[in-house]
Ligand SMILES: Nc1ncnc2c1ncn2[C@@H]1O[C@H](COP(=O)(O)OP(=O)(O)OP(=O)(O)O)[C@@H](O)[C@H]1O
């Protein structure tokens with residue numbers, strides 16, 4: 039376990055020094071900071087604007103950081119041959135993959151913590167209140183990005199970083215849209231089972247990223263979820279289980295891999 | 298099996314490229330036996346298959362055919378990795394870390410607990426002469442310093458077997474000698490060293506046995522003295538008259554005479570005494586007798602060129 043944590047620590051240390059990730063994080067922080075300046079354009083009131091805009095920025099930054107970081111985690115180690123000194127130590131390949139994922143999640147934790155604190159400060163300042171629902175939203179997005187990180191890491195065990203950008207990006211988009219798409223199809227009586235069933239299968243197989251977007255209830259407090267806590271717990275459990283499955287698949291592929 | 302530090306049986310490795318149709322046969326039916334406690338030189342030109350063999354021994358890649366055993370266990374067996382260590386060719390480390398941090402990282406991979414870990418790391422930094430650069434990021438290290446860090450991470454676990462891939466590549470002559478001395482030091486401690494190289498001058502002096510690999514095949518194996526036997530002796534003499542040229546040539550060497558100056562290249566088989574006698578008895582004057590031992594470099598070039606000509 040010590041080896042796994044050592045690997046996770048090294049992964050974190052390296053990720054937070056990566057220039058592109060820092061640029062994205064900094065850009066997000068700056069945009070969050072100046073977002074109250076858009077106040078005059080508010081259509082549906084300040085609250086909606088500040089919150090949905092802030093969440094939008096945070097989610098976008100989290101998504102890009104997760105994908106950009108994780109496409110490179112394993113391929114870079116192989117390319118510059120750091121992996122050879124690691125795997126010639128008493129380190130099993132599963133520990134290596136697990137360490138990478140834990141390091142990526144820790145990095146996302148750090149990223150969400152900084153963006154989240156900035157966001158809470160901004161909302162406290164502009165809205166004059168501290169809304170605990172914002173924290174819930176941040177936690178959901180953190181798990182969404184972590185799940186995306188696991189998806190990207192999984193692909194990185196067998197495709198090149200470039201292909202991975204498209205694959206992971208595609209899975210993220212589809213995973214966000216599939217449930218809505220399926221809903222529409224199911225409501226339309228003209229759609230034959232021949233179309234419906236593949237869509238249903240895809241919806242189940244692909245990670246459902248839409249589950250994590252709970253900003254609507256926060257923006258419109260009147261619209262109440264029946265059991266909020268249960269929903270949060272369920273969604274987090276979904277993310278964790280899906281990540282474990284992806285991790286196992288990644289390890290199985292990586293075990294066969296030659297470097 | 299456990300008498301050997303390394304043993305391969307008909308080891309074959311083919312890289313089947315995803316795009317290229319013809320697979321590259323990097324190692325062909327290799328039979329290696331490295332004894333415990335010896336320094337084994339694993340030599341060959343670029344692309345011979347040295348690194349490929351090493352990667353199989355470490356379990357980083359898998360054999361296509363044949364078997365490989367390290368310290369009596371199948372190659373890649375994780376429990377082996379407590380007792381061996383590896384220095385890759387042109388090693389590269391997480392360069393944002395300092396020398397001390399990277400060694401601590403590797404020590405954690407070995408599961409060395411505190412407070413031994415800190416102590417061991419300090420010791421090794423001292424041993425490889427990097428104590429003063431310990432808190433500097435590796436990014437700022439010279440190539441020689443990086444190689445030293447590479448060696449230090451190899452010694453963390455006090456291994457029985459060290460596999461060094463081109464340990465002196467790109468280093469200046471002084472660093473060469475440092476590393477060579479360290480290798481000798483390790484042998485004195487009873488370690489087995491498996492050293493791949495194409496830089497012969499350093500290895501020549503320290504290897505007990507060498508194998509020469511070319512295009513994936515072993516073309517020569519043996520004790521260094523045996524492989525290097527058969528040098529020649531050069532004799533230069535003056536005031537030699539032409540009459541002795543014929544008898545000298547009959548002794549099996551090459552001889553040439555210009556203006557009374559004789560140059561003889563005689564096989565190193567004792568016949569040089571008779572050449573000297575002939576020169577003297579004819580009134581000649583011997584100026585110098587100089588033995589030329591065969592170098593590993595010569596052997597290497599002869600073997601590889603012989604192999605490629607076929
Ligand atoms: N991953 C790989 N995929 C395909 N071919 C490879 C791969 N790695 C090595 N090869 C090929 O296998 C052969 C042996 O390479 P290897 O790296 O083992 O040689 P080497 O003896 O270490 O050479 P050098 O002295 O240059 O380090 C070469 O022809 C090389 O092109």
Ligand SMILES: [Mg+2]
Nearest residue numbers: 347348349386
């Ligand atoms: Mg090599």
